[in-house]
Amino acid sequence: MALVPLNLLVSHDGKSKRQHILCRYKCGDACSKPVPNTSENEYFGDIVKALSRRSVLQASGVAVLAVGAGSVLAACSPGESSTPATSSAAPAVPQTLPGMKFDAIAPNSSDAVVIPSGYQQGVVISWGDPVLPGAPGFDVAKQTAAGQRQQFGFNNDFAAMLPIEGQAGRFLLVTNFEYVTPQFMFPGYQADAPTREQFDIEIAAVGMGVVEVERTPQGGLRPVMGRYNRRITADTPFTLTGPAAGADFVKTAADPTGRTVAGTFANCSGGVTPWGTVLSGEENFHTYFGAAEGAPPVNPVDTERHDRYGVKLEPSELLWETFDPRFDAAKSPNEMNRFGYVVEVNPWDPNSTPVKHSAMGRLKHEGANVYVTGDGSVVAYTGDDERFDYMYKFVSARKIQPGRDAAAMANNMAILDEGTLYVAKLTSDIPASEIDGSGTLPAKGSFAGSGTWLPLLRSGAGGQAESLVPGMSPQEVAVFTRLAADKAGATKMDRPEDFEANPKTGKVYVALTNNDERGAPGEAAVDAVNPRNDNKSGQVLEITDDHTGTEFTWDLLLVCGDPAAADTYFAGFDKTKVSPISCPDNLAFDSHGNLWISTDGNALDSNDGLFAVALDGPNRGETKQFLTVPLGAETCGPVITDDFVTVSVQHPGENDDNSIDDPLSRWPEGGNGTARPSVVAVWRNGGNIGV
Template sequence: MSGRTHGKRSAVTCLYKCDNACFHPAPNTSENGYFRDIANAVLSRRAALTGGAAAAAAIVIGANVVGGGQAASAAVPAGKGGAAFGFTPIAPVPYTVDAFTVPEGFRWDPIIRWGDPIFDAADAFDPMQQTAEKQARQFGYNCDYLDIIAHPNGKRAVLVANNEYTNAPIMFPPAATEEERLEQLRVTMAAHGMSIVELERKHKGSTWRYVVGAPRNRRITASTPFAVDGPAAGSDLLKTQDDPAGTTILGTFGNCAGGTTPWGTVLSGEENFNGYFRAENTGDSLTARGRRRYGLTPNASSYGWEAVDARFDARQPGYENEPHRHGWIIEVDPENPDEPPVKHTAMGRMKHEGANVTISASGHAVAYMGDDERFDYLYKFVSRDTFRPGKSAKARAHNKTLLSNGSLYVARFSGDSPASEITGTGALPADGQFDGTGEWVPLVVDNESVVPGVTTDEVLVFTRLAADAVGATKMDRCEDVQPSPRSGRVYVACTNNTARGTGTNEGATEVNPRNVNRDGHVIEITEAGEDAAATTFGWSILILAGDPSVNALTYFAGFPADQVSPISCPDNLAFDSAGNLWISTDGQPGTIGYNDGLFRVPLEGAERGNVQQFLAVPRDAETCGPVIHDTDQSVFVAVQHPGEEGSWEAQNSYFPDYVPAGALEGGKWGGPRPSVVQVTRA
C-alpha cells in the first residue's frame, strides 16, 4: 500500500475512495465516435463555427485576453476581474509538510471535526471507545462537498457537508476481537453520508462556531431511509426483498461533490458506490453488462460491510438489485430535518461527482453533472417544469419537485483543429488554443427514453450504457461542473487521466489534449444564446494544468505561465462575488510534489488565467468544498483524509489539533481528524 498509484493519488486513497480504479481497465470499452475522427472531418476553423454554436464559440474565443499580469508573489488587489479581497499568494508547500498554510495576514480555525458531537455533548469523541451508535450522533468522517448557508442577519447559518468515505487503519486501534472488528465496520457505515449543523457567531466577519443540539442538526448515514422519485421509482430494477416496491432505499455513501439549489436545498452526488458491493458480473444480460460498465465485481468489497449487512452482497438472492439503488443525485432540505432525503432517478445513475443548478432563460432548472471515471462523460439535466421565484412555502415546495421530471443529455465535443495538430503533448494547435463546438445529445426527453430499444428506467439505471450508444465524448474524469452566477459560462474540472493514449485506450483529442494526462485541465463552456437549456455550445480550454517551471506545455488562458502558481489535478470549483473562479485540488503530492491547495483564477481582463494559490492543506490531505464568502472576508474548505498514508501506531498528520505525536491526554486525540476550516483575516 506504500507509494503512489497510476493516478498519482495515495494508494490508501485509491483503495478506500475509488476501489483502486486505476489498477483496473477503464470500464468504458465502447467504440463510440472518437473525437479524433470528428476532428479529421473538420476542414477549417470556420467550417465548425456554424449556427448558434458559432456564436457561442465566438464568445469563448473572444474572451481569451492575452496580456501582462502580476507575478504570483505580488499581492493582487480588489477590482474588476480581480478579487473582492486582496491577498499575497502563498508559495507551494512541499508534500511532506503537516501544516495548514494561509497567506500573510490571515488565520485559520476549525469549525467542526470528525467525531465532534452534534446532538448532545455527552457524545464526546473518544477513538478508544467509538461505537456505531455514537458515530451516528457525531460529525462524520472525510468531509467533501461543503456549503455554509447564512441567515440574512449574518449571525446564524447552517453547515452542510458530505462525508465521503473512511480509513479505518488511522481511525481506530487494531481490533482485538472479532466482535470489535465488526463494530468498527458498523462505525465506518455510520461515519459515511452527510452532516448538517447549525452555526452561530457574534457578528458578521467573526469566526463561526457550531451549536450542539440545534434544531436543524442532522446526520445522514449508510442506513438512513431515502425516498425515490422520478421515472425509475418503482422499477423492477430497483426492487429488493427488503423493498419490494422499489421506492425506499437505505443509505448513501461515496458522497463526493454536490450543489446548493436556488430554492435552498442541497444536492449530493453518490460517486464510487461500486467498491461497497460484491456482485456477479458475467454474462450478456443488461444487468451483467451494466455491472461491468460500473466496475462492480464479485470480489470482496473494499469495506467489508457485507459481513454486517447482507444487502452489500448482491450475489445473494433478493439483493441482486441493491447496487442499482446507489449512484444517484440526492436532495436534502436542511430546513426540514425530519423530511426524508430524496434520490432523483430522472438525473441518471453514474459515479456522480456532484450537481450544480442554474435557472435557464426559459425558467427551467438546469443541472450540470460529471461522471468521475476515466473516459466517461459530461451530462446535463433540464427540468420539465419551471422555477417559481419567491420565498413562499408554496413556491419552495414546487421547486423541490423540479429535479423529479425532465430531460437528460450527454455531451459530444468537436474540435476546430486538424487531428495532426493534436499531438498529445499539450502543445497548442496553430490557432493558439484548444477550442471548438459541441452538442447536448438527448438520452431522455420529458421522462421518455429516446435511445432506440431501451426503456426509460433502463436508460436511467444504466446511464453509462445509454451514453455509450449515442456516441458521447470520452473525457478525462469530469469532476466538479460549475456554472458562473455572473457570466453564465460553465466550467468543467477534468482532474486527470493517466490512461489516455496508453495500450488500446483512446489517445489525445482537442478537448482532452494530453496523453498520460497526469495534471488535468479546466474547460470553459458557453451555451448557445447564453441559454443554459440550449442543445449546442462553444468551448475552450481555460487551463492546461501543471508546474510551468518543469513543464513548458502548460496553458493559462494566455496569461504568462511563468507568473502563475503551479497547479495540478483540479477537482472542486466555486465562485466569489467578483466572478473569479476558485479551484481546489486533489493529487498534487504525486504529480508536482506539493500539498493540495485552493487557488483563485480571474476570468476577465488582463488578469484572466492568473492562477494564485490562497492556501495549502496538510500532509496527505485533499482540499474540498470550497465556499467563498469574500464580501464577508471568509473562505471555507473541507480538509479530507489528512495523514492518510499513516497508521494507528505511526500517524502521518496531527491536523487540526496538533497534539504531540501519539498523545491521548485529557480526552484529546493526537491523530488526524478531517475537519471544516474557516479562513479569515487575522
Template sequence: MTNPSPRRSLPLLTPAHPGGRSAMTCKYRCGDACFHEVPNTSENTYFGDVVADMSRRGALRAGALGALVLSAGVVGAAATPAAADDKFTLDWWNKGGNWHSGGSHPYKGGLTFTPVAPNTNDQITVPNGYQSAVVVRWGDPVVPGAPAFDFEAQTPDAQAKQFGYNCDFVTLFQLGRDRGLLWVNHEYTNEELMFRGYTNGDNATAEQIAIAMNAHGGSVVEIRRSGGTGRWELVTSGPRRYNRRITAHTEMRFTGPAAGSSLLKTAADPSGRVVKGMLNNCAGGTTPWGTVLTAEENFNQYFVNAGKAPADAQAGLTRYAFPAALGGRRWDRVDERFDLSKNPNEANRFGWIVEIDPTDPDSTPIKRTALGRMAHEAATTTISRDGRLVAYMGDDSRFEYIYKFVSKDRYVPGNDRHNRTLLDNGTLYVAQFTGDSPAAEIDGTGKLPADKAFDGVGKWIPLVSGTKSYVAGMTAEQVLVFTRLAADKVGATKMDRPEDMERNPVTGTVFVALTNNTARSSGPDEANPRLNNKHGHILEIAENRDDAAALTFAWTLPLVCGDPNDPGTYFGGFDKTKVSPISCPDNVTFDKDGNLWISTDGNALGTHDGLFAVPVRGKDKGHVRQFLTMPKGAECCGPLVSEDQKSVFVAVQHPGEGTGASPAAPISHFPDGGTSQPRPSVVVAWHKQGKKIGS
C-alpha cells in the first residue's frame, strides 16, 4: 500500500456561522435555523441528569433493558407492541454478537487508496489513479424538447424541463450493465447566485420566483456507461422515455392513516388527499420494489405569517419553526398557499417521505403519512427477520430525534401490488439512548470515559400503529402530522442533528450521521458527548438478534469527528496521526465490502468539504481517508457507490455559495471553468485501470 500523504495539522477555527457554513448557505438552505430559538423546548431528561447519582454500568449489564431505560410519558407497558423476550444487554454485544466479531457476516473490506490532502481548490480533487467527470449539471435538458441552458435567459417553462438546482440524494436504477436511471433530489435554490441583481424575496420578480419553484423537486435522467469504464454520462438523444422533472407544482397524493385528515384539508383541497409539490428534499432511500423515497427537510422556510394563523394552529407551527412574519423567498407573492394567515393547514402538507416510481414518468408521487412528519433525512429500508419492511429516518434539526417504521405486513418478492401497500400500515417508533458510563465521566469535552468507549443500549418507543396512538392526549392523526410533539411526550433522546442513516450490508448494523450542534451548551450525554459540537460524530446501532424489527439495541460512537490533534476526537481507536481530518458528517453510504463512505457539509476545519471512506471492522477500523474534495463553497452530497463498485457518484451542492458571492462576482466557476457561473452538478469518479473504488 502506498504511504498516505502527510497529514496537515489544521487549526480549530471558529467560523462566522455555526458548523462552518457560509451566511448564504444558512440563509437559503435552512432559513437561518441556527439563528432562531431551538424549536424543541421539551423537558426530556438528559441522560446525565438521570444517572447523576448512580453508576449505571453494573445495572445495564446485569438486567434487561426494559427495566433500566426511563421512558417518561409513554402510555404504558401494556400499550407497547413489544415481545416479552425482546431484551438486550451490552454483555451479549461485548461477547461477540454482531459487533466485535461481525457475527455471521465476515468483514471483507479494506481500502488502499492514497488520501487526498485537505485543500481549498475550486475543483474536484481525487486520489492518484482516479478520474472524475460531470454527469449532469443544473440546466441540462432533462425532458426531450427542453431548451439548452442559458444563464442569461432563464424561464419557468425551461426550468421545468431542465435539471434542477442544488443536488442532494443520488441513486441509480440500472437498466442492464451499461445503462441506468439516475434519481437526484433538488433540495433548494440560491437565488442570489441564480439571477443577476437579485436582492431578496420582497423585490424578486414573479418570473424569478416561478423559476426557483421549478428548480426544486427532483429529476430522473437516463445515463450510460462510457466505454466499459466506471465513467457514466448523460444520455442526450433518443426517446429518453423515463426522463422526468418533479417540481414544487407536481401533483401528489397522500396515503396512509393521516390521508384525508382535517389537519391536511385546505380550501383548494377539501379532501385532504391531494397536494402540489415537494420542498427541500434532502437525503432519501429506495424500496425493494424499485421506487425512490425522498425526504422533505427544511420545508418551514418557504412559508410566511405563521404568527397570524389561528390560535389552535400555533403549537404545531411553533414546534416546526415556521416564520412568524414576512421574509425569505416570498413565494406567497405568487401562490397564496404559502401564506399561513390564509392557509394554515398548508404547513402540514409538507415534511413527508415521498415515494416516486422512476420507471413510470406518468405516475403520481405519494406522500406516505404513516412515516410521520418532520424535517426528514433519509428513509433507508431493509427487511426484518420475519419479512417486514423497516425504514430508518432522522430529523435534521438541533436536538431532534431518530425514528424507525416497521410495516404490519410482510414483503412478498415479486408481488408489486401488495408491496406498495406496506408503507401505509405499520408502527412508527422513536429512539431513546442510554449510556453505560457514570455521568461525571461525560464532561462535554469529548474525552472518553473510563471504559474507553462512548456506548450503551437503547429502545425504540412506539408512537403510533395505523389508527392507534401510543401517546397520551394525541390521536393517531395528530401523532403523524405533529410527530415531533409526540416524540417530545414519550421522552425520546435529543440528538445532535440526526441526518442520513444507512444499514451496513455486511454486518447489519445501522450508521447515523450526526452533523453538529453548536447549541448544545449544557447537558451532554454519552450519545452526544460534546458541548458546542461543531464537528459532529457517527453513531452505530446494533439491534437485538440482528433483527431490524427488534425494539432494543446496543450502540456506540465509532467516530467523534474533528481535527485528530484535538483530544476530544476519536477514530475508532486507530492511530490518529494517520487519519484524514473530518468535520460535519452529513450523508453516508456503504460499498458491498462494508466500508463506510461519508460526505460532509460545513467543514469547520477551514478546508473544503469532501467524501471520506473508513473501514468499520478489522485492523483498519477507524482509519479515515479523504477520497475527494469539493470545489469552493460546495458541500458533498449523495454519495453512491455503484453495485459493481467501479463508480462513486457525489452531488456537488451549492458550488460558489459564500458571503458576497453573486453572478457579478462569483467565487467558483465549477464545473465549466473560465469565467462561467457555478452550477450544482452530479459527478462520478472511477479508477483509471477499472479497479473497484477504494483500491
C-alpha cells in the first residue's frame, strides 16, 4: 500500500473534494444553491469600536470555574492565553507532548485506513451488521426493511463510547446514521423510480443506534448482542419539549397535538451529557422534504420561513414525498418544523422515549456539547452548519444533580428545556484595512477579538417561555430560530460545526469547516474571525467564555490549509513542522488536554483524516496527522481514550462517477466486497495512545 508523497498532493487552487453526489443526498446540494441567510447583518469592517471588549473584560476581572476530569479548575481570565510564560533569555524548546508521541501520517490517497507505525486497527461494526436478536447478516443482494431495523444503519457519523459500570472493557457505542445514498446501497438503483421497499429500507437505515461493544484479546473492539442494544429510525416516536411543543407551527394531521414526532434523521454530530445521555443534532433535515413539480406555493410567510431553511417546493433527491405525504412540503408544510432540533436519548433505558429540545432552537445543528460550571450550571454549545450561519449557546436555569437515580434523571433530563438561548456576535479591534481577504496576519500577529452572546429566548417549566426578540413570539423563536438570530444581529460565520469545551481549561473550540462564498459578490465580506476570501480549508476558533454570562474573547487557533501557503496559521508554531490540515469538522480532547480534529472534504487532494493539536506552551499549534480514511470517505465522530481511538468512516467510495455497481472502493471487505460505512478502532500494543 503506497503512500502518495505530500508534494504530489498539495493544491493551493483546489476546492473541497466532497463529491457532488454526496452533497445532493447529505445537504441537498446546498453549496450550489443560493445562501439561505440573506440578512444584512453587519460584519467587522462595519464596526467602529471605541473600546475593545477585551479591555473591558480584563478590567472587570471575570473569573470562570470549570468542571473537568473530575476536579474543579479555574480557567484563565478572558483574553489571557493559557500558554505558560517563558524566559526571554532562553525560549522554551518544543518537545513532543504526551498524547502526541506518534509518527505523523503523510497525506495519501490509499483505499485503506492508514495509521502510525506501532499501532493496530480493526473494524468494530459496519452497515448491515446485526444489532438486535434475530437480525439477518448483511447481504447486499437481499436487503429488507425488517432486517435493516435490526441492523447497524448507514453512514454512521457521531459516535460516543460510554463505559458500562462494573464491566471492565465493555462500553455502549452510541452512533448517528446521518443520511442515505441509495446509489451506494442498492444494486441497480434507479434514481427517478425508487421502490417502496427501498424507501422503507432508507427509513430504517437513518436515525441512531446503541450497541454494546467489548475489548478483544488483541486490543480492538467487537459488538455484543447486549440488553442495551437499540435502533432508532425515521419513524421512532419522539417527544417534543419546550416552547414549540403544542404550537400551531408543529401540529399535523397525524399529530394534532403537536407533541409527538415520528423519527429523527439528518443526525450529524452530538455529545455526551454528564448525566449519561447522548445528544444528537438534526442538521440537513430539509433534504428529506419535497413536492411535486408545479405544487401550489404555501402562503408568503411560510415561503420566507422555508427559504431560510433551504426547503424548496420541488422533488427531493430521495423522493420520500411520493411514498409518505408527511414528507410532501406542500401537503404537510408543518412536518418539517418538527425537525432541526437537538435530540436527547437515554441509552441506558432501551424502552425510553427520546426527546427533541425546542428550547435550544431549531436550526441545522451540527451537534451539541455540554459544559458544567463550578456551581453546577449547565451550558450547551451548538453550531448551525451552513455558510454564513451562526453560533449558539444555551444556559440552563436548572443545576445538575449527581447520580442516575430516578429523581436525578428526572431533573437532568429537563435541564435542556429550561434556560436562555443565545446567539454570538463577534467583534475585533483589528483595523479593517489589515483584513484584506488574503489571510495575511494583522500587525498584532494573530486574529483575535471579543464577543457578546445575544439573548433570543428564555424558557421555563412546562413549555412556558419569553421571546427576547422584538416582533416574534416565543414559539416563533423556538421554531424559526434562524430568523430570530437574523433579527438579533448575529455574526455570519464560515460553517460553524462542532463545539467542544476543553475539560482541563474550560476554553471552547469551534470547527469552522469552510466557505467558498466568503467575500463573493453580494455575500458577507471577510472579517477578523473569517479572514479569507473563498475560504476552502476553514479554521478553528478558540473562545474564552464567561460560560453563564454574555461576554467572551476569541482567537483563531488554526487557519487551515497547506502550511507552505502564506494564508495558513498554526498559532505561531513553526509551519515547516506541522501536518497539512483542511476542512476541520469534529473535535475531541484526550486526557492530556490535546485537541483532536477530524476533517470533511479535504481541499488538498488527500484523503480526510484525524489530527492531534497541542494547545499549550511552546508546542501550541503543533498539528500531527494520526490517521487517514479510505477513498471517498469522511472522518467522523472521533473518540479519544488512553487505550484506543475510534472513528466513524462515513461514505467510503462515494464518487460522482461510481456506484455500488461500479465501485471506487471495496473497503473494508476488500476483494469483491461492498464498500460499507463502519466504525474503526485503533490501538497500540503494550502502550497507551500517543505516549
